[in-house]
Amino acid sequence: MITSPAFRRIAQCGLLIGLLLGSQWVAALQVTGLYSQRIAVANESDGERNRAFRDALAAVILKVTGERRWLDHSAVQQALNNAQSYVEAIAYSSEVLPLPPIEEVSAPEDVEAAQEFSSDESEVALPVPTTYEQRYIEVDFAAQLINELLTAANIPVWDSNRPSVLVWMALQDEDGNRSLLTSDINQDIIDAIQAFGERRGLPVIFPVLDFDDRRNLSEDLVWALDEEAIRRASERYDADSVLTGRLHFTASGELVGLWQFLFGERSEVFDGFDTELADYLNAPLDRITIQLASYFAIVPEAVSTQTVRLRVEGVSDLQDYSALIAYVGNLGLVNSVLPAALDGEQLELELGLGGDAVQLFELIALDRDLLPIQSSQTQSEPVLHYRWTR
Numbered sequence: 001m002i003t004s005p006a007f008r009r010i011a012q013c014g015l016l017i018g019l020l021l022g023s024q025w026v027a028a029l030q031v032t033g034l035y036s037q038r039i040a041v042a043n044e045s046d047g048e049r050n051r052a053f054r055d056a057l058a059a060v061i062l063k064v065t066g067e068r069r070w071l072d073h074s075a076v077q078q079a080l081n082n083a084q085s086y087v088e089a090i091a092y093s094s095e096v097l098p099l100p101p102i103e104e105v106s107a108p109e110d111v112e113a114a115q116e117f118s119s120d121e122s123e124v125a126l127p128v129p130t131t132y133e134q135r136y137i138e139v140d141f142a143a144q145l146i147n148e149l150l151t152a153a154n155i156p157v158w159d160s161n162r163p164s165v166l167v168w169m170a171l172q173d174e175d176g177n178r179s180l181l182t183s184d185i186n187q188d189i190i191d192a193i194q195a196f197g198e199r200r201g202l203p204v205i206f207p208v209l210d211f212d213d214r215r216n217l218s219e220d221l222v223w224a225l226d227e228e229a230i231r232r233a234s235e236r237y238d239a240d241s242v243l244t245g246r247l248h249f250t251a252s253g254e255l256v257g258l259w260q261f262l263f264g265e266r267s268e269v270f271d272g273f274d275t276e277l278a279d280y281l282n283a284p285l286d287r288i289t290i291q292l293a294s295y296f297a298i299v300p301e302a303v304s305t306q307t308v309r310l311r312v313e314g315v316s317d318l319q320d321y322s323a324l325i326a327y328v329g330n331l332g333l334v335n336s337v338l339p340a341a342l343d344g345e346q347l348e349l350e351l352g353l354g355g356d357a358v359q360l361f362e363l364i365a366l367d368r369d370l371l372p373i374q375s376s377q378t379q380s381e382p383v384l385h386y387r388w389t390r
Contacts, residue, residue, distance in 0.1 A: 029164050029203035030160055030161055030162075031160045031161075031162050031201045032160070033201075034060065034063050034064055034143075034160055035060055035064070035140065035141045035142075035143045035146060036060070036138065036139065036140045036141070037055075037056035037057075037060050037138075037139055037141075038056075038093075038136050038137070038138045038139075039052040039055050039056050039059075039136065039137055039139065040134055040135070040136055041092075041135050041136065041137050042135070043135065044092060044135070044137075049090075049137065050083070050084060052137045052139065053083035053084050053087060053139060054080050054081070054083045056083070056137075056139040056141070057079065057080055057083040057086060057139075057141060058071055058080055059199070060141055060146065061076055061079075061150075062199070062200065063199070063201040064146060064147075064150070064157055064158060064201075065150065065155055065156060065157065065158060065293065065297065066158045066200065066201070066289055066290065066292065066293025066294075066297055067289075067290050067293055067294070068286075070150075070155050073153055073155060075149060075152065075153035075155075076149075076153065076155070079149055085145075086141045086142055086145050086146060086149075087139060087140070087141060087142075088140045088141055088142045089139075089140040090137055090138065090139050090140070091137070091138045092135065092136065092137055092138075093135075093136050093137075093138065094133050094134065094135050094136065095133070095134050095136065096131050096132070096133055096134075097131060097132060097133075097134050098130060098131055099129060099130055099131060099132055150299075151299065154299055155299065156293070156294075156297035156298055156299050157297055157298065157299070157332060158201070158293050158296060158297040158332075159296065159297075159298075159331065159332035159333070159363060160201075160330075160332070161331070161332075161363065161366050161367060162201065162202065162203055162292070162296070162366070163203070163240030163241055163263075163292055163296065163366055164203040164204075164205055164238075164239045164240050164241070165197075165202060165203065165204050165205070165239065165240070165241050165242070165243055165288065165292075166205050166206070166234050166237050166239035166241070166242045166243070167181075167193060167204060167205070167206055167242075167243050167244075167245075168180070168181070168207060168217070168222050168230060168233075168234075168242065168243075168244045168245070169181035169186075169189070169222070169244070169245045169246070169247060170219045170220075170222035170223040170245075170246045170247070171186065171189075171246075171247050171248075171249070172223070172246070172247070172248045172249070173249050174249055174250060174251040178219045178220065178223055179219055180209055180214075180219045180222060181206070182209055183206075188277065189277065189281065190206065192277060192281050192282075193281055193285065196281065196282055196285045196286075197285075200285075200286075200289050202285070202289050202292075205237060205239060207233075207234075207237065212236070213233060216229070216232060216233040217229055217230065217232075217233035222244060222246065223246045225244055225246065225258060225260040225269060227260065227262065227267055230242060230244055230260070230262065231262065234262075240263070240366065241261065241262060241263040241264075241288070241292065242260075242261070242262040242263075243259065243260070243261050243262075243284065243285075243288055244259070244260045244261075244262070245257055245258070245259045245260075245272065245284065246258050246259075247272070247280070253275060254273070254274075254275055255272070255273065255274050255275065255276075255277065255280040256272070256273050257271075257272040257273075257280075258270070258271060258272060259271075259272050259284040261284070261287075261288050261291070263288075263291070263292070263295075270284070270287070272284060296362070296363070296366075298332065298333055298354070298355045298359055299355075306352075306353045306355070306356055306357065307350060307351065307352055307353070308350075308351050308353060308357045308382055308383075308384060309340060309348055309349070309350055309351070309382070309383045309384070310328065310348065310349045310351055310383075310384050310386070311346065311347075311348045311383050311384070311385045311386070312324060312346070312347050312348075312349070312370065312386050312387070312388050313345060313346050313373070313385075313386070313387045313388065314345055314387045314388040314389065315345050315346070315347045315388055316345050320388055320390075321347065323390055324347065324349075324388055324390075325337060325349075327369055327370075327390075328349060328351065331360070331363055331364070332363075333353055333354055333355045333359055333360050333363055334352070334353060334354075334360070335352045335353065335354050336351065336352035337349055337350075337351055337352075338350045338352075348383075357382050357384065360384070361384060364384075364386070369388065369389060369390045370386035370387070370388060370389070371386060371387045371389050372384075372385070372386055373385040373386060373387055
């Protein structure tokens with residue numbers, strides 16, 4: 001049962017409901033594989049496998065919580081030392097990868113051996129290998145055990161329904177020439193951003209940069225971090241948030257720029273500086289991931305602490321009914337789902353929550369499967385009113 005002040009917060013969300021009905025910016029993405037991780041291994045020995053279990057669990061906890069600081073928590077550290085207890089399944093695989101250039105080989109003995117081989121003219125020249133086989137282990141962890149671990153430690157869990165981030169970037173070379181980030185000439189930047197998104201479970205999307213994009217947003221407007229123009233150009237992508245960056249490659253090899261993060265009505269601008277591209281990109285991505293995780297992640301309760309009634313219209317057949325029940329049951333905040341009433345195409349569900357109704361409202365608002373209509377309150381509990389649109 002929630003208190004009336006909590007419900008008043010829902011009532012105050014009426015304005016937000018109107019905005020959601022009339023706007024296109026809400027479009028979260030369902031992130032899969034949060035409780036699985038692939039780790040490179042040297043062999044299939046017990047020691048290497050146990051090392052991989054620990055590394056994989058650390059990567060999973062980082063994805064599930066969204067914040068690196070939780071890896072230092074005593075409960076998490078204890079779990080990492082006993083990572084095999086959380087493993088549900090494993091599978092080995094291999095992949096043929098290109099060998100790095102000899103100047104990138106880090107082991108001195110490898111370089112010496114290569115030099116000795118190349119200088120020995122008495123030996124018959126053999127084909128120089130260009131690829132090698134890398135072994136991997138795919139580790140699937142028990143989601144329930146990890147969630148119980150985090151709940152007991154009072155660590156927030158970030159649901160798989162996550163806000164999307166649209167990325168715009170303007171680049172300027174040492175001669176002052178500017179261009180928008182494109183896959184044609186900046187694939188390394190796109191790859192680095194996508195790799196971060198995969199590691200952290202952050203849905204990242206890029207503009208297509210077609211005629212409409214270029215008409216609405218030039219490289220100079222991106223460089224100026226023109227908020228009004230960026231918001232207008234971003235509307236077509238229905239993104240939940242927008243990260244805009246400008247990056248200047250200096251003659252001395254430094255990376256200097258500014259970043260702007262738009263989330264709802266919020267706007268934040270911060271500096272960027274580094275000498276390595278990956279570090280330059282990871283810093284703002286980590287910053288906004290922490291912000292989004294802290295906003296949406298919740299500490300699940302072991303038992304339902306509040307009850308809310310969900311009234312849904314547009315449930316026309318058994319397929320709609322099953323899909324709706326599955327959708328609601330998969331929301332991380334929901335501990336129990338009980339059908340309460342069925343009247344034609346209108347279904348009412350009684351939900352037991354591990355948080356409060358406002359958190360549920362904000363979590364559902366990330367999707368467009370449920371379109372908000374109007375919320376109300378009975379004597380005993382709040383009613384969240386939606387239309388099923390899937």
